Structure formats: C-alpha cells, structure tokens
Amino acid sequence: MAHTRRRQSGARSASRGRRTAAPREPQPGPTLELEVERIAHGGVSVARHEGRVVFVADAIPGERVLAQVVDAGHDRFWRADTLSVLRASTDRREHVWPEASVDREPAQRPGGAEFGHIRLARQRELKAEVLRDALARMGGVEWDVEVLPVRPELAPGVSVDDGTGWRTRVRLHVDAEGAVGPYAARSHTVVHVTSLPLAVPELAELAPLDERFPGARAIDLVAPSSGAAAVVVEGEGRTPRGEPPVIEEVVGDRTFRLDRDGFWQVHRGAAATLTQAVQELVDPDRFDPRAANQDLYGGVGLLAAAVGDRFGAGVRITTVEADVRATEHAGANLAEWVGARAVTARVDRYLDTLLAGSASERAGLHDATIVIDPPRSGAGRDVVDRLAELAPRQLVYVACDPVALARDVGFLAERGYRLEALRAFDLFPNTHHVEAVARLTAIV
Numbered sequence: 001m002a003h004t005r006r007r008q009s010g011a012r013s014a015s016r017g018r019r020t021a022a023p024r025e026p027q028p029g030p031t032l033e034l035e036v037e038r039i040a041h042g043g044v045s046v047a048r049h050e051g052r053v054v055f056v057a058d059a060i061p062g063e064r065v066l067a068q069v070v071d072a073g074h075d076r077f078w079r080a081d082t083l084s085v086l087r088a089s090t091d092r093r094e095h096v097w098p099e100a101s102v103d104r105e106p107a108q109r110p111g112g113a114e115f116g117h118i119r120l121a122r123q124r125e126l127k128a129e130v131l132r133d134a135l136a137r138m139g140g141v142e143w144d145v146e147v148l149p150v151r152p153e154l155a156p157g158v159s160v161d162d163g164t165g166w167r168t169r170v171r172l173h174v175d176a177e178g179a180v181g182p183y184a185a186r187s188h189t190v191v192h193v194t195s196l197p198l199a200v201p202e203l204a205e206l207a208p209l210d211e212r213f214p215g216a217r218a219i220d221l222v223a224p225s226s227g228a229a230a231v232v233v234e235g236e237g238r239t240p241r242g243e244p245p246v247i248e249e250v251v252g253d254r255t256f257r258l259d260r261d262g263f264w265q266v267h268r269g270a271a272a273t274l275t276q277a278v279q280e281l282v283d284p285d286r287f288d289p290r291a292a293n294q295d296l297y298g299g300v301g302l303l304a305a306a307v308g309d310r311f312g313a314g315v316r317i318t319t320v321e322a323d324v325r326a327t328e329h330a331g332a333n334l335a336e337w338v339g340a341r342a343v344t345a346r347v348d349r350y351l352d353t354l355l356a357g358s359a360s361e362r363a364g365l366h367d368a369t370i371v372i373d374p375p376r377s378g379a380g381r382d383v384v385d386r387l388a389e390l391a392p393r394q395l396v397y398v399a400c401d402p403v404a405l406a407r408d409v410g411f412l413a414e415r416g417y418r419l420e421a422l423r424a425f426d427l428f429p430n431t432h433h434v435e436a437v438a439r440l441t442a443i444v
C-alpha cells in the first residue's frame, strides 16, 4: 500500500526531524481453506498458506476452516478470520456468546471472548501451551505448566460449566450515534449485542445495551463484591467533579476500600485466588518478617495484605504504586500492620532510591521477599536489572501476560535468578488470557 505523507508546516521541526509513521491500514487478501496447526499467543491459531504463516481467529488447532485474510500487508505473516468450519475439532462447542460465534459476520463479532467456542478444559490446555512455549523460548526454562480453574468456593455465582458470569468490570463503548456496545474483535468499531454472558449476572442485567448515550464516550459497569453494582457514563461533561466514589471489595475476612474507577482484579474470584497463590508461593524458609519486604505495583495493597496475613502482625512490607489515590487507600487498607507502608512512586524510580540506600538498608533488602505484579507489559529490563542489583532472597512475580513473564524470567536468569515454582490460573475464562504466579530465587 502506498503511504501518503502529509506535509504540515512546522511539523518537522516540532518533531525534531523524526518522522512518525501513519497507522498502517490492513490490506484484505484472499479467502483460503486452512489446516489449523497450533495455538499462538494472543488468542489466534497458526495455519500456513504457501509457506507463509497465517494467524487465524475463531479456529481451534486440528480444524480445517474457510478463512478470509483480513490483513495481507506483512511479508512474514497474514491475519485471517474464520468464515466457516469445514472440519470441526471435537473441542468445538456452541459459543458461550452467540453474537461472537462464527455464524456472525466477522466484523460484527464482539471481542473479548475469543476462546468462547472451545471446551473449557481445552481452553486451559491451550493457555498452558502458550505459557510453556513462551517460557521455553524466551525464559530458557522447560516447565510443565498446568492452568487451574478458579476454585468455585472462591467465586460464588460464577459458572464452572461454561466459564461465564465472572467479569465484575466491563467497559462498553459509545458510537457517534450514541449506541452502546463492546468493540468488535481486533477493531475499535462499536457493535450491538443483546447479552454480556461473561459479566457477573447483576452487570449483565444492568447493562444499558438498548439505550442511547449521545455525546458519551464509554460506559463502565462495576460490580463490587460488597454493595450495589453501578453504571458509570463517561464523556464530555459527565465525569463528576471532586473525589470519585469509593467502593469496598471483600476478600476472605478482609475488606479493601478503593476508588470505583481504580484497579481491581476483574474475575469475581481473582483477588482470593491470587491471595492464596502468593501466600503459598512465598517460601517461608526464605521469608524474613523484619527484612525490607516489598509489594511492587501494589494497587490498594491486596498482595501486601496477603503476605501480612500469612506471616503475622509483625511483618515489615512496603507497597509501591504510581497512582496517588490507590496508595492512599493502600495506607488505610494496611493500617493494622504497624510495619506496613504505602508509597506513591513509579517502581523504577523507587528502586533507584533503594539502590542509593545505606549499607544497612541494602542488607535489609538482600534479605527481602519482593512481590511484583506489573501491568500487562511486565516489569521489563530496567526494573529487572534494578531488582537483580538489590539481590533479594526471593521474588514472587504475578503476571497477566505469559510472554512478558517469560521475557522477564529470561532477563532474571541472566542476572542469577531461577524459576523455582509456578502456578497458573484461568482468571479470564473464554478469553485467551491467563494469570501466572512464579517464585524466583537467587542462585547461590
């Protein structure tokens, strides 16, 4: 495709001579019959056409499908959508969200349920395969991964049969005419749907799918574990001034307060699942309650509380988070631990201040356990290098992206840390996402 470069006076000097590439338009290609070979990261499967990789959506490894190439603009791979299934896998089932099924026009299928046509147990095997492959390729470790379902007692009301009814946060979008819906898969086009099966039942009922919101940008649906569910309309003149409403989330015997629009784990049972996983994965023989323990990317203090509950009232732990409101809540949520602190900071800068500490401060860090729960992009080289320099006894890494985790496991291996334990959980049934909790320890 020919790109036209727009000339704007002053644009070149403003960008100091750098040219910014215009977003690439996808180039539609042919309709193909494809043998689907294996799963890839991102919820698509790998097929081949004349030697070229084709990433195909809405298929299952082992199937033969008729697929429309939606982007033939790359030399090395194309992207395609399944139009119909010519030979179905025994793992195929009715899609849990009829509107996302292959029976609908690809451009009209909502995103966010890209595994909904696959038996639940097989979804977990595919997620395990992606994590195992990523760890082998990027992390340099062979690890036999099993992805476990959320335990039903931790997620009351969530269907264990088909993986529906778990989402406590849903963002819908509003189009130019004010119509509401999710984005179509792999696009920013709002599509109309009549149901939200992945949402917890109270949100599925509340969702204003047939209403119009002219001028609004998005509709956020929030169902805290305690108190009423809410529909929040975002857009010009609609965001209320002043402090955002505060909600409560209950995990076991604990209540966490947070802003209604603040970060919280999305699956109804996720916070309890991760609490248990972190408590189990911290090696008690390596844990020193008086060391300078850390909970990095700490949100409102969920995982610092998990460590505190596991090791008792005397635990020292600092939770570090970039969002000021979240750290204010974390300070209050962790008030009962005299040794707990909540710090507002970017993790990389915070680690720089730790690295500049005195010899006795550095010794306290050397004995520390550091829990780290970064956003989807992972910790990355800069943070990993700083962590390795602090040389804590153990790291407990909570990850929502297998490739970012595997990359960071690889970086940590270069810096003398090895993967010692790993658990993976299906905190996002019917999507391709998977959560993992890993313990890495210093090789001595």
Ligand SMILES: C[S@@+](CC[C@H](N)C(=O)[O-])C[C@H]1O[C@@H](n2cnc3c(N)ncnc32)[C@H](O)[C@@H]1O
Pocket (backbone or CB within 6 Å): 263, 264, 265, 297, 298, 299, 300, 301, 302, 303, 320, 321, 322, 323, 326, 345, 346, 347, 348, 373, 374, 375, 376
């Ligand atoms: C995956 S959430 C985890 C939150 C918390 N551990 C929990 O389970 O509720 C990641 C958090 O990291 C915060 N964050 C993102 N980038 C950050 C950075 N560079 N430094 C500090 N916090 C950051 C986000 O605001 C978010 O609260």
